Amino acid sequence: MMIAYDVDYYNPTTIEEATQLFHRLVEEGKKPVYYAGGTEIITLARSERLDLDAIINIKSIHECLLAYSDENEITLGAALSLTQVIKTNFFPLLNQTIAQIADQTSRNQITLGGNICGDIFYREAALPFLITESKAVIANRTGIKEYPFKSIFNQKLQLSNEDLLVQLKVKKNEVNFPFYTVKKRKQWDVGYPLITVAAVKKKEQLKVAFSGLCNFPFHDVNIDKRINDPSLTAKERLDGVLNALSSPVLSDVHGSMDYRHFVLKNLLQEVVDAFKGAKT
Amino acid sequence: MTSRIVTLSINNDQYHVHVRNIDTLLFTIREKIGLTGTKPGCLNGDCGACTVNINGEAIKSCLMLTVEAENKCITTIEGLQDTTIQKAFIEKFAFQCGYCTPGFIMNGNDLIHNEPNASDSMIKSYLESNICRCTGYQEIEEAVKEALTNNNYDNR
Numbered sequence A: 001m002m003i004a005y006d007v008d009y010y011n012p013t014t015i016e017e018a019t020q021l022f023h024r025l026v027e028e029g030k031k032p033v034y035y036a037g038g039t040e041i042i043t044l045a046r047s048e049r050l051d052l053d054a055i056i057n058i059k060s061i062h063e064c065l066l067a068y069s070d071e072n073e074i075t076l077g078a079a080l081s082l083t084q085v086i087k088t089n090f091f092p093l094l095n096q097t098i099a100q101i102a103d104q105t106s107r108n109q110i111t112l113g114g115n116i117c118g119d120i121f122y123r124e125a126a127l128p129f130l131i132t133e134s135k136a137v138i139a140n141r142t143g144i145k146e147y148p149f150k151s152i153f154n155q156k157l158q159l160s161n162e163d164l165l166v167q168l169k170v171k172k173n174e175v176n177f178p179f180y181t182v183k184k185r186k187q188w189d190v191g192y193p194l195i196t197v198a199a200v201k202k203k204e205q206l207k208v209a210f211s212g213l214c215n216f217p218f219h220d221v222n223i224d225k226r227i228n229d230p231s232l233t234a235k236e237r238l239d240g241v242l243n244a245l246s247s248p249v250l251s252d253v254h255g256s257m258d259y260r261h262f263v264l265k266n267l268l269q270e271v272v273d274a275f276k277g278a279k280t
Numbered sequence B: 001m002t003s004r005i006v007t008l009s010i011n012n013d014q015y016h017v018h019v020r021n022i023d024t025l026l027f028t029i030r031e032k033i034g035l036t037g038t039k040p041g042c043l044n045g046d047c048g049a050c051t052v053n054i055n056g057e058a059i060k061s062c063l064m065l066t067v068e069a070e071n072k073c074i075t076t077i078e079g080l081q082d083t084t085i086q087k088a089f090i091e092k093f094a095f096q097c098g099y100c101t102p103g104f105i106m107n108g109n110d111l112i113h114n115e116p117n118a119s120d121s122m123i124k125s126y127l128e129s130n131i132c133r134c135t136g137y138q139e140i141e142e143a144v145k146e147a148l149t150n151n152n153y154d155n156r
């Protein structure tokens, strides 16, 4: 039950302190990690699949815990637990998507930022931000910057050195578009997806993002084009989507490639049907 | 410094323990403090046997560092003696080997306090955090429902 690593532990209370500390530790030849919910870090450390010797807990940093809605945007701190985000009820698509991650108790620990920045490749919390006008607020020791989420999330959030994800922001009008999200698992009602789909309808066009289909979550405008073509049958839509994929469909313990094709076809139909009549 | 002395408040008692920074709360509660009601199972967040309550919320103690629990109010299964939920589990025979029971009781206790008007689907969603290898879950669900009713009655 003991974990083999010996680590230093820090609990900074400001963004500056955290990012400078991370930088200094790297300069000293250490291997620090930002620690949010800690569920992935502890799991990987226990199985000795993580190289670390310093933990920087970010859960005492005020900005990382904020959740508010102003005239234009909704802001959610990266260190909020999924349960805390759900309780805000600010962003219904996000709520429904993350309410299906892991299980009730684990959602008290897993954080919004931890899910998006984690190595476990499902990162389902990223899907709603990929298909809406959203921003990632990222800090390093030179300051804090906001990036369009789509521009900085390519398979995973493109962070380097001491970059810290502080907050996620979404434009307020975006959260009112009709949406649909569905998660198919191999079995049970909890845990990792076979495929998760999140979709919004905006100006009569569907935008669809996927997790579990390839080994990273994504949104691809070429796929949207196929899905939005009303002249296509379910089979043609599926073929179009598969042809447009930039990476192979996963084949793993959760499901073979063929099984995923089968599930995807049904999911795409389900998504199209769900929006029938929805006006945007 | 890779270890430190922390003060933990568990079931309203204070414990000063020397822990490594990487020690999980589960390890400390069982091996350093000797409260062995909290059970080790999968150790990676899947089974819920290690569930404790931190500041009013159910938490899997195998996935939390001890150093994070300082200055927080921790309740373990030993702190739920003679509670509505414990009695309901006994009345409904909601266990066989009993290994999963502390985790289910901790989780059920979270539910009856935080979601007193829980719907059937919410009860189901809460119970999915824990795994029982012996029972068919029906008795556990009945126990939680009974505890919900009794707790609401007691709180009137």
Ligand SMILES: Cc1cc2nc3c(=O)[nH]c(=O)nc-3n(C[C@H](O)[C@H](O)[C@H](O)COP(=O)(O)OP(=O)(O)OC[C@H]3O[C@@H](n4cnc5c(N)ncnc54)[C@H](O)[C@@H]3O)c2cc1C
Pocket: A033, A034, A035, A036, A037, A038, A039, A040, A041, A042, A058, A078, A079, A100, A101, A102, A103, A106, A109, A110, A111, A112, A113, A114, A115, A116, A117, A118, A119, A120, A122, A123, A124, A125, A159, A163, A164, A165, A166, A190, A191, A192, A193, B044, B045, B046
């Ligand atoms: C029981 C269980 C079930 C799960 N089921 C699902 C599921 O259904 N779907 C799914 O998508 N995932 C699932 N996961 C995976 C989980 O969501 C990820 O592992 C996630 O990383 C955990 O979040 P955390 O806050 O605990 O992360 P941590 O363990 O704290 O961190 C994970 C990684 O992200 C980095 N990080 C964290 N926060 C920040 C930040 N603000 N800025 C920069 N880097 C940061 C850390 O340095 C670390 O590398 C499950 C995990 C568990 C334990």
Ligand code: FES
Pocket: B039, B040, B041, B042, B043, B044, B045, B046, B047, B048, B049, B050, B051, B060, B061, B062, B063
């Ligand atoms: S031992 Fe913690 S969840 Fe299984």
Ligand code: FES
Pocket: B095, B096, B097, B098, B099, B100, B101, B131, B132, B133, B134, B135
């Ligand atoms: S009673 Fe044996 S595991 Fe649940």
